[in-house]
Every structure is written in structure tokens, then in C-alpha cells.
Amino acid sequence: MNHQSWPLWEVFIRSKQGMDHKHVGSLHAADAAMAMENARDVYTRRQEGISIWVVESKYVHASNPDEAEILYDPANDKVYRYPTFYDLPDELTHM
Amino acid sequence: MTIFQPSSSTLLDYLLHLADNALILGHRNSEWTGHGPILEQDIAISNIALDLVGQARYFYQYAATLRAGSTEDTLAYLRDVREFKNCLLVELQNGDWAASVLRQFFFSAYQYFLFGQLQGSADATIAAIAEKSLKEARYHLRWSSEWVIRLGDGTAESHARLGNALSHLWMYTGELTSPAEYELRLADKKIAVNPALIRENWMARIDEVFEQAFLEIPVDSWMQSGGKQGQHTEHLGYILAEMQYLQRAYPGCEW
Numbered sequence: 467m468n469h470q471s472w473p474l475w476e477v478f479i480r481s482k483q484g485m486d487h488k489h490v491g492s493l494h495a496a497d498a499a500m501a502m503e504n505a506r507d508v509y510t511r512r513q514e515g516i517s518i519w520v521v522e523s524k525y526v527h528a529s530n531p532d533e534a535e536i537l538y539d540p541a542n543d544k545v546y547r548y549p550t551f552y553d554l555p556d557e558l559t560h561m
Numbered sequence: 562m563t564i565f566q567p568s569s570s571t572l573l574d575y576l577l578h579l580a581d582n583a584l585i586l587g588h589r590n591s592e593w594t595g596h597g598p599i600l601e602q603d604i605a606i607s608n609i610a611l612d613l614v615g616q617a618r619y620f621y622q623y624a625a626t627l628r629a630g631s632t633e634d635t636l637a638y639l640r641d642v643r644e645f646k647n648c649l650l651v652e653l654q655n656g657d658w659a660a661s662v663l664r665q666f667f668f669s670a671y672q673y674f675l676f677g678q679l680q681g682s683a684d685a686t687i688a689a690i691a692e693k694s695l696k697e698a699r700y701h702l703r704w705s706s707e708w709v710i711r712l713g714d715g716t717a718e719s720h721a722r723l724g725n726a727l728s729h730l731w732m733y734t735g736e737l738t739s740p741a742e743y744e745l746r747l748a749d750k751k752i753a754v755n756p757a758l759i760r761e762n763w764m765a766r767i768d769e770v771f772e773q774a775f776l777e778i779p780v781d782s783w784m785q786s787g788g789k790q791g792q793h794t795e796h797l798g799y800i801l802a803e804m805q806y807l808q809r810a811y812p813g814c815e816w
Contacts, residue, residue, distance in 0.1 A: 472599070493600075493601050494599060494600075494601060495601065496711070499707065500707070500711075503605065503703075503704060503707070504601035504602075504604075504605065507601065507604050507605040507608050508600075508601055508604050511604075511608060
């Protein structure tokens with residue numbers, strides 16, 4: 467069997483408690499149906515999840531690590547983007 | 562070590578039959594662990610092996626309550642070939658991937674209809690085990706059906722391999738739905754299912770999948786039998802030799 471030709475898929479699992487699907491890993495499969503079953507067999511054997519998403523890896527577009535400086539560093543000194551930067555009136559107790 | 566006498570209990574025979582089917586196929590599937598065609602499918606068939614061994618445990622645990630001095634372990638590890646009541650199909654050698662998934666398909670379709678009916682068993686323990694195991698059988702059936710279709714409707718080689726597997730395995734499928742004496746006697750009491758009554762459903766499911774896999778059901782084939790009565794192929798002895806070696810050589814050994 468030539469599994470070199472089987473595309474790679476990214477797997478996202480939602481746990482029983484979780485609200486969102488989290489990336490858990492990747493796997494090989496011939497098509498979406500097989501990817502779903504493989505994800506079930508590989509990533510939910512220990513009751514890790516109650517919902518699965520799979521997406522073919524080629525459809526995931528990633529940011530370029532070389533651009534980390536221009537992409538993320540400018541946020542370093544913007545403390546006013548955090549709610550804790552602001553002094554709240556004493557009457558506000560549930561923030 | 563306990564020496565077992567041939568059992569006279571019909572219910573015990575039936576429970577051992579159900580357990581042995583699951584244990585032996587579970588063992589066969591576990592032989593794929595580390596040898597699967599691709600990591601993901603290695604895990605998939607190992608999961609199925611574990612499901613089947615789990616089913617075997619439930620039936621052995623129940624069976625052990627009917628035979629004084631026995632436990633699930635003595636039933637699995639200290640009986641000889643002639644005391645095993647599994648169908649011949651499950652003890653055959655794995656062959657290639659096509660043969661293994663086709664065998665799983667035949668067996669899972671059988672378990673699917675069997676457990677569906679057994680959920681209504683007059684025996685509450687059997688009904689409960691059937692209800693739990695049915696969920697597993699449904700997934701095994703889906704997984705194996707898709708593999709049969711994928712290989713049958715795949716390349717010339719995959720289709721040819723599946724065809725070879727079919728011509729080898731088909732003669733062992735008749736036994737699944739041919740009732741043994743103990744099945745008939747318990748079916749009268751609504752404890753067991755007469756497997757002849759699920760034959761039609763089983764055949765319809767095989768037909769449906771074969772149509773998509775471009776396979777034809779062989780006609781007028783001689784059907785092998787005997788496993789349910791303890792008459793096995795030469796393969797079962799080798800399985801038991803490997804599976805039982807440790808308990809036979811070091812009785813009571815735990816780790």
C-alpha cells in the first residue's frame with residue numbers, strides 16, 4: 467500500500483467539559499470519512515472527546531515564523547489593551 | 562490446576578461460545594498490533610481487538626459463575642482446543658489486510674444482528690452485555706464495511722486481493738448462522754437467538770456492501786462447520802499454545 471499518497475489531516479477535539487475544539491494532532495487518511503474514523507481511533511480512545519473536526523492540512527495557512535518580529539513584537543508595550551490597565555470605580559465589584 | 566470436565570450446562574456452552582468467538586478474533590486482530598499497514602489502521606484494528614477481548618471478559622465472567630472453581634482467566638487460559646466453541650471463521654490465519662477486514666466484516670455483521678436480538682434476551686445479564694457490545698459491533702461493522710468497499714472499489718490489486726480473501730473465507734461464513742444444539746435449546750426459552758433467523762438480515766447487509774465493492778457472493782459453496790461443537794481447524798491449537806503458554810508454564814502467574 468502506498469500510504470505516501472494519503473494526505474495529512476489536522477484533528478480538533480472538543481472535550482466533555484470544553485466549549486471549543488482544540489488542535490490535538492494530525493494523521494494520514496485517504497478521505498474525510500477515513501480521517502474521521504482514524505481520529506476517533508487515535509485521539510479519543512481514552513475518552514478525550516465528544517466531538518471531532520478534521521481538516522486537510524493543506525487548507526491550513528500558517529503565519530511565517532520569520533515574521534514574528536513584525537507580527538507580534540509591536541504588541542509588547544500596549545498595556546492599555548488589557549482591562550487591568552484601567553482604574554475601576556470602587557462600585558464596580560464584578561469585573 | 563483445575564481439570565475441566567466437558568460441561569453439561571447448556572447455558573454455559575452458549576456463554577463460552579459467545580466468549581470464545583470474541584476472544585479468538587480479538588487475539589487474531591491483536592496480531593496486527595505493530596504490523597498494521599499504516600499507524601492509524603494499526604491502532605484501529607488494535608482497538609477492535611480490545612473491544613472484542615472486553616466482550617469476551619463479560620461472557621467469561623458470567624460463565625464462571627456457572628462453573629464452580631472457575632474464573633474468567635481459567636476459562637480463557639486453561640481449556641483445551643476441543644472445549645472451545647468459537648466458529649471456525651475467527652480462528653483462521655489473518656492473511657493479508659484484505660482478508661482480515663473481510664473476516665471482520667462478516668463477523669461484525671453477524672454480531673450486529675445477534676446483539677440487536679440478544680438485547681431482548683430473557684436472561685438479564687446476557688441482555689445487558691448485548692446492549693453494551695452492540696455499540697462496539699456497530700462501529701466495527703461501519704469500519705469494516707468501508708474497508709471492504711474501499712478495497713473492492715479500489716485498484717486492480719486491492720480488488721484482486723479482496724476476491725482471493727472472499728473465495729478463501731466464504732466457506733466459513735455458513736457456520737455463523739447455523740444453529741448449534743445449545744443455541745436452539747436456549748432460543749426456545751428466549752435466552753439465546755436462533756442464528757438461522759438472522760441469516761436473511763446478515764445476507765442482505767453482505768449484499769448491500771458487496772454491491773458497492775463490486776463483489777459477488779459465491780454460489781452453492783460447501784460450508785465448513787464444527788467449531789461451535791469443539792471441532793476446530795489446526796490453527797486454533799497454535800493460537801492457544803501462544804495465548805495460554807504463560808498460565809500453563811507458570812500456573813497462577815500474575816504481573
